[in-house]
Amino acid sequence: MQFDLESALLRLKQDFIEGSLEKLDDIDTIIDNIYNDRGDRGEQFFQLQRDVHSIKGSAGTHGMHLLTLVAHRLEDFIEAAPRLKQEQWRSVQIYIDELRTLVDMGKDPSAHEREQILARLPHAQDTATEFTNQKSKKVTVLVVMPPGVQRKVIGKELASCGFDLSFTDRPVEAIRLVMDLQPDAVLANQEFRNMTGSELGRVLREIKLTEQTPFALLTSSDGHENDLPPGSHIIKKGESFVSDLTEYLVEIGLFGKL
Incomplete structure (x- = not known):
């Protein structure tokens, strides 16, 4: 039986997409919990960071370079304000929504769409x-x-x-x-x-x-x-x-x- 490399890579990419969407769903729950002061804030915050870093680390392997960059920018946002105030969690949610859009897309967007996405991201200012x-x-x-x-x-x-x-x-x-x-x-x-x-x-x-x-x-x-x-x-x-x-x-x- 001949090994089909292209099919194997497509399956790996689909696994990454499905796994990333599950992580983003979990992050939605974490943001809602932290915003409403439910559960262990510290542990949930660290889990959010781990999931974002995991998506960032794997996205480039599947040709989704803007996904890597947006995840990196979310890490930048969090580091610039390590004790996020309640209203700033809404900004984190904007990042998560953009990450989900890119994961669903399954590929890098056009140059014009890329500029629009980056322009929508909240920043340290x-x-x-x-x-x-x-x-x-x-x-x-x-x-x-x-x-x-x-x-x-x-x-x-x-x-x-x-x-x-x-x-x-x-x-x-x-x-x-x-x-x-x-x-x-x-x-x-x-x-x-x-x-x-x-x-x-x-x-x-x-x-x-x-x-x-x-x-x-x-x-x-x-x-x-x-x-x-x-x-x-x-x-x-x-x-x-x-x-x-x-x-x-x-x-x-x-x-x-x-």
């Missing part, structure tokens, strides 16, 4: 504690840094200023995110396992779509000036880090876009 009464343009900042205290501090500071945030701890993924999101700035740690922040900066300068994206290296050590492409910036970690970061964002005009 909606969770900000400042500038909330101001009509503003979305300003996206990509933070390339391992999870931890420093990333939380930076995320909190940037979210409080009304920026739309995206996070990753993998420079290779950052390249894809810069191309997909076209952020207004990239802030990257120096030390990673497979690619340094300096190398990431050089790669972004070599890609036509990303060559003009402002790039800043976040580091506590010296000697990286010659490793970075022209136009890059270094922000030293230390006592004046937050003020230096703010000064850099002002310098490249991000506050002027708010």
Whole structure:
């Protein structure tokens, strides 16, 4: 009996679609429970994160790249406001509804539909504690840094200023995110396992779509000036880090876009 690879792949994709729809149904129940203060909030919240991460991790395998990106953006939204208020759970529901639409579609939408879907997604600016009464343009900042205290501090500071945030701890993924999101700035740690922040900066300068994206290296050590492409910036970690970061964002005009 001859093995039919195409049929096998279609079955795997259908299994993924059915499994994802079940996860999204479960997430609907979780959101309703948390919104109405039912059950163990912490455990339900972690289950939601696990299910979203599972969908994100498998979608690309089946050619559903926008599904991966929307799931990633939901993770960004949650990280930017880890203690979601009741009204912000309605924003999470918008993400889940868009994920369900994409899963049902079973493939990537057209470029026009893609832009419409991304434009509908709530972002970190909606969770900000400042500038909330101001009509503003979305300003996206990509933070390339391992999870931890420093990333939380930076995320909190940037979210409080009304920026739309995206996070990753993998420079290779950052390249894809810069191309997909076209952020207004990239802030990257120096030390990673497979690619340094300096190398990431050089790669972004070599890609036509990303060559003009402002790039800043976040580091506590010296000697990286010659490793970075022209136009890059270094922000030293230390006592004046937050003020230096703010000064850099002002310098490249991000506050002027708010």
